[in-house]
Amino acid sequence: MKDNHSRFEICRRELLAGAAYFALGVSRSSATVIFDHLPWTPNAGDPPTAATPGPWLFFAGDEGKTVEALADRIIPPDPETPGGKESGSAVFIDRQLAGPYGRQDGLYVRPPFLKGAKNQGHQSEKGPAQEYREGLAALDKACKDQLGGKAFFELSDADKDRVLNGLESGDFKLDGVDGRAFFEQVVKDVQMGFFADPIYGGNRDMVAWKMIGYPGARYNYLDWVSRHNEKFPLPPVSMTGRAEWTTRTQR
Amino acid sequence: MARRLPKKDVVIVGFGWTGSIMANELTDEGLEVIAIERGPWRDAPTDFPPTYMQDELRYRIRHELFLRPDQLTFTFRNKMDQTALPIRSWGAFMPPNGVGGGGVHWNAEMWRFLPSDFVVKTHLTERYGASFLPEDMTIQDWGITYDELEPFYDRFEYLCGTSGTAGNLRGQIMEGGNPFEGPRSRPYPTPAQAQPFSHTLFGKAARELGYKPFPQPSGNLSQAYTNPLGLKMGPCTYCGFCEWFGCSNYSKASPQTTILPYLVRKPNFTARDNSEVIKINVDKSGKRATGVTFVDTSGEVWEQPADLVILSAYTMFNVQLLLHSQIGRPYDPVANTGTVGRNYTHQTVSTVNGFFDPKKFNFNPFIASGSIGMCIDEFNGDNFDHGSHGFVGGGYMGQVQTGARPIESALVPPDTPKWGAAWKTAVKENYLSTVKPGTGVHGSFYAYRDIYLDLDPTYKDRFGRPLMRITMDLKENEIKQNKFLTDKFAEIIKAMGADKLAVQYRTGPYDITTYQTTHLNGGAVMGSDPTTSVINRYLQSWDVPNLFVLGASAFPQNPGYNPTLTVGALAFWAAAAIRNKYLKSPGRLVDA
Ligand SMILES: Cc1cc2nc3c(=O)[nH]c(=O)nc-3n(C[C@H](O)[C@H](O)[C@H](O)COP(=O)(O)OP(=O)(O)OC[C@H]3O[C@@H](n4cnc5c(N)ncnc54)[C@H](O)[C@@H]3O)c2cc1C
Ligand code: SF4
Numbered sequence: 001m002k003d004n005h006s007r008f009e010i011c012r013r014e015l016l017a018g019a020a021y022f023a024l025g026v027s028r029s030s031a032t033v034i035f036d037h038l039p040w041t042p043n044a045g046d047p048p049t050a051a052t053p054g055p056w057l058f059f060a061g062d063e064g065k066t067v068e069a070l071a072d073r074i075i076p077p078d079p080e081t082p083g084g085k086e087s088g089s090a091v092f093i094d095r096q097l098a099g100p101y102g103r104q105d106g107l108y109v110r111p112p113f114l115k116g117a118k119n120q121g122h123q124s125e126k127g128p129a130q131e132y133r134e135g136l137a138a139l140d141k142a143c144k145d146q147l148g149g150k151a152f153f154e155l156s157d158a159d160k161d162r163v164l165n166g167l168e169s170g171d172f173k174l175d176g177v178d179g180r181a182f183f184e185q186v187v188k189d190v191q192m193g194f195f196a197d198p199i200y201g202g203n204r205d206m207v208a209w210k211m212i213g214y215p216g217a218r219y220n221y222l223d224w225v226s227r228h229n230e231k232f233p234l235p236p237v238s239m240t241g242r243a244e245w246t247t248r249t250q251r
Numbered sequence: 252m253a254r255r256l257p258k259k260d261v262v263i264v265g266f267g268w269t270g271s272i273m274a275n276e277l278t279d280e281g282l283e284v285i286a287i288e289r290g291p292w293r294d295a296p297t298d299f300p301p302t303y304m305q306d307e308l309r310y311r312i313r314h315e316l317f318l319r320p321d322q323l324t325f326t327f328r329n330k331m332d333q334t335a336l337p338i339r340s341w342g343a344f345m346p347p348n349g350v351g352g353g354g355v356h357w358n359a360e361m362w363r364f365l366p367s368d369f370v371v372k373t374h375l376t377e378r379y380g381a382s383f384l385p386e387d388m389t390i391q392d393w394g395i396t397y398d399e400l401e402p403f404y405d406r407f408e409y410l411c412g413t414s415g416t417a418g419n420l421r422g423q424i425m426e427g428g429n430p431f432e433g434p435r436s437r438p439y440p441t442p443a444q445a446q447p448f449s450h451t452l453f454g455k456a457a458r459e460l461g462y463k464p465f466p467q468p469s470g471n472l473s474q475a476y477t478n479p480l481g482l483k484m485g486p487c488t489y490c491g492f493c494e495w496f497g498c499s500n501y502s503k504a505s506p507q508t509t510i511l512p513y514l515v516r517k518p519n520f521t522a523r524d525n526s527e528v529i530k531i532n533v534d535k536s537g538k539r540a541t542g543v544t545f546v547d548t549s550g551e552v553w554e555q556p557a558d559l560v561i562l563s564a565y566t567m568f569n570v571q572l573l574l575h576s577q578i579g580r581p582y583d584p585v586a587n588t589g590t591v592g593r594n595y596t597h598q599t600v601s602t603v604n605g606f607f608d609p610k611k612f613n614f615n616p617f618i619a620s621g622s623i624g625m626c627i628d629e630f631n632g633d634n635f636d637h638g639s640h641g642f643v644g645g646g647y648m649g650q651v652q653t654g655a656r657p658i659e660s661a662l663v664p665p666d667t668p669k670w671g672a673a674w675k676t677a678v679k680e681n682y683l684s685t686v687k688p689g690t691g692v693h694g695s696f697y698a699y700r701d702i703y704l705d706l707d708p709t710y711k712d713r714f715g716r717p718l719m720r721i722t723m724d725l726k727e728n729e730i731k732q733n734k735f736l737t738d739k740f741a742e743i744i745k746a747m748g749a750d751k752l753a754v755q756y757r758t759g760p761y762d763i764t765t766y767q768t769t770h771l772n773g774g775a776v777m778g779s780d781p782t783t784s785v786i787n788r789y790l791q792s793w794d795v796p797n798l799f800v801l802g803a804s805a806f807p808q809n810p811g812y813n814p815t816l817t818v819g820a821l822a823f824w825a826a827a828a829i830r831n832k833y834l835k836s837p838g839r840l841v842d843a
Contacts, residue, residue, distance in 0.1 A: 038515055114336060121339060195657035
């Protein structure tokens with residue numbers, strides 16, 4: 001290593017490939033020379049892209065139905081607050097998997113992929129999209145094999161919960177997939193969709209925020225910081241405001 | 252192959268906190284300065300406006316403002332006999348990227364270190380004897396004292412407008428401040444922030460238990476402030492989207508709010524963004540830096556010659572660039588030779604979540620700032636007698652909860668199911684009445700012979716260079732320290748009136764997947780002996796005297812505080828040495 005200077009010589013082709021790759025993910029990615037004044041352009045921001053309504057972008061076949069069924073057992077509906085399905089957690093997951101997250105964009109995906117200790121982190125070539133595809137297929141197959149030919153979403157709520165409890169404890173095994181890890185991931189994602197800004201497809205009408213008393217994307221609590229043990233009175237707002245604020249709903 | 256740019260007096264590698272401070276100081280001296288930054292330019296109206304900055308998914312969960320691992324990452328293992336594997340997605344820490352560096356998305360908790368922290372080896376050996384320290388512990392004195400650094404602490408605090416209550420004014424202990432802090436020459440520039448309910452309650456409980464609680468020193472400002480460069484900051488609105496996020500209000504101290512608008516107008520200053528320095532170039536003698544080579548996002552390679560090179564790329568990238576540029580001797584833990592990569596440390600943190608009766612407590616936990624909180628310092632450094640405890644070090648602790656963004660803060664009491672109807676009900680009932688301090692216990696992390704940085708034998712970055720390898724574990728000393736502190740912390744949370752506690756000790760092995768602050772230190776430490784330090788007390792490279800290395804890479808070990816106030820003070824200190832000494836007679840400022 002010490003004597004091998006050439007290891008650090010970088011060829012131009014590698015530079016181009018390396019540089020161009022990450023440039024894709026960064027908003028203002030072209031190099032600039034800055035002098036004399038702040039390089040500021042009005043309205044040059046990069047607002048978030050709202051999840052598009054409409055059909056599934058990632059889920060195929062019965063996958064969407066399965067994830068909706070999972071979402072509704074992870075967050076069951078109750079008289080006051082809709083469940084994971086109606087509030088959009090499956091839509092959230094679908095849009096996330098169809099986007100940069102599903103593809104592991106920006107993560108380090110160079111080989112070799114070795115099995116390490118858990119505290120060394122995720123070491124797989126597969127991104128979340130592929131893991132969902134395989135996990136959902138394995139769940140479908142396991143349910144059909146073991147529960148009278150029924151898909152997960154066709155089971156009674158009690159049977160669905162039995163399957164999920166089994167996945168959580170490791171007793172209900174999936175073929176070729178770590179069922180427990182897959183279920184943990186689904187729980188995390190369903191709950192994330194429930195609590196993320198509605199712009200991403202879950203937490204429809206801010207139902208989750210209303211449920212817990214979180215006022216959302218507000219920005220100024222100066223008047224409230226010193227009012228101790230009083231309930232904050234204002235309803236939540238999302239990044240796109242509130243339905244009541246749009247002319248359409250006012251009429 | 253590299254295109255050569257006209258020579259500058261100074262090239263600054265990395266345009267974050269320390270790069271900005273140094274650029275401003277050296278342009279004041281009349282030098283031609285260029286700063287080269289790997290990530291994009293960033294400013295509040297474009298990159299974190301109040302219309303969409305409050306996005307937990309985008310900025311916290313998906314790490315929008317941070318470096319992407321495919322651009323550069325590290326490998327990690329606990330022990331020297333293990334195979335290190337790449338950090339494919341960030342966990343234990345979050346490397347910064349972009350103009351302003353970590354200053355954009357930090358909390359701005361602004362702590363001074365204790366006077367004894369700078370002479371910790373001497374102090375502990377004198378008080379407890381050398382045999383009290385674990386055999387493989389490699390702590391050492393800094394080569395600088397608190398009193399020498401005090402004027403520069405003061406400068407950085409006044410640059411930032413830091414909000415706080417003085418605890419020791421020129422030797423006089425002040426009511427309501429931290430009685431353990433070193434003497435300060437002036438009060439804080441602005442008064443402490445207002446404290447929300449749970450933070451106030453922590454202070455009350457701590458006082459009743461006999462401690463001396465005080466507000467955490469904060470770079471989220473309690474009121475409007477005009478800094479010495481004439482830049483104006485607004486009052487913090489306790490928005491609860493501070494760390495991981497940029498501030499839309501110009502209320503959080505950052506290079507953007509405290510330096511850049513002033514610096515960029517100077518005719519002798521230029522910056523380049525989206526340009527990654529890949530090497531510090533040295534001449535044939537190996538003793539003089541000639542400038543740097545960088546590559547921009549279009550793949551163009553440039554050479555920037557300069558008389559003086561300032562490395563200010565953050566701890567990890569400082570060390571990585573030294574190793575890749577083959578400056579200094581890489582540390583070898585077996586032979587115990589070399590210095591680059593030696594004494595790498597992190598922070599020993601833990602927390603206790605408290606679940607309170609929802610009928611009696613409504614904390615409105617979403618109301619907070621990044622550096623809010625009431626803290627105690629009784630268990631930091633050597634503020635207490637360690638004799639009977641069998642460990643050294645310590646930390647501050649406090650209710651320092653920075654908000655309650657729901658993806659991460661919808662907690663349920665221990666023993667609640669993780670999903671289903673019972674989970675949903677518990678989330679609903681507990682959200683407003685849970686105390687989630689985050690980094691509630693903020694402990695020191697001392698240095699060890701087999702915890703270090705070097706180059707990985709297997710994994711490569713996108714240019715084909717070896718990744719830097721982290722060998723890191725938690726040692727018995729730190730685990731004991733954390734257990735002691737966390738138990739003390741739990742007593743206070745309990746005394747606040749919590750019904751249920753979730754106590755989360757820090758235990759081994761060190762886990763690269765769970766966040767433990769981005770306070771990474773060492774690897775290019777300062778000191779008075781070139782066989783155990785990379786830079787001298789002025790942060791000047793022992794090997795290449797026209798190279799200065801700024802940042803927490805200089806810390807020989809990590810005290811129980813957040814690093815940046817000390818990192819900034821050291822940058823001002825190094826700048827003063829360059830201005831007053833080095834420029835008059837360029838060369839080594841300290842004889843080896
Ligand atoms: C979420 C978070 C919260 C934090 N909260 C606190 C806190 O409350 N209190 C505290 O004291 N500290 C805190 N910190 C730490 C703080 O951000 C750092 O200590 C501080 O920013 C360090 O300053 P620096 O100049 O060394 O590095 P930075 O400010 O990070 O700047 C380094 C710059 O160099 C650039 N760079 C790196 N490599 C290259 C290269 N090869 N070529 C060109 N440019 C390069 C980086 O992109 C970056 O912009 C926090 C950090 C994080 C991530
Ligand atoms: S908490 Fe205060 S300083 Fe931090 S981002 Fe919000 S307004 Fe800015």
